[in-house]
Structures are given as C-alpha cells and as structure tokens.
Amino acid sequence: MTxxxxxxxxxxxxVPAWLRGRGGQPEGYCHRAMLDAIRYLVDNGIKWRAMPVDFPP
Incomplete structure (x- = not known):
C-alpha cells in the first residue's frame, strides 16, 4: 500500500479505545500490515495458509 x-x-x-483513554491493550499488529495482507490475499486469490510469513498471522 502506498x-x-x-x-x-x-x-x-x-481509533483504538486505548488511544482514547478508555483502557484496553494496544493491538498486536499494525492496521496497515493487516490491510496489506488482505489486499495481497484478494489480489492473488490464495488461501490464508499460503500467505507469506512476513504478514501477520
């Protein structure tokens, strides 16, 4: 993603609740990385298990 x-x-x-002062834990993965993984999946038409290891699980 550019x-x-x-x-x-x-x-x-x-906006995550913890950034608004409502408690909770920070997310484990970056939103941008997750969107990149979804776009990769849709573009290539592959199964989730065939995703490259550099994307979040």
Missing amino acids: DAEWAAVRPLLP
Missing part, C-alpha cells in the same frame, strides 16, 4: 493510499484509508479506520 503512502497516498494509506493517507486516504487511515481516517476511515476506528
């Missing part, structure tokens, strides 16, 4: 695409998508994602 920086321009990320700049367009980022405001549409919800």
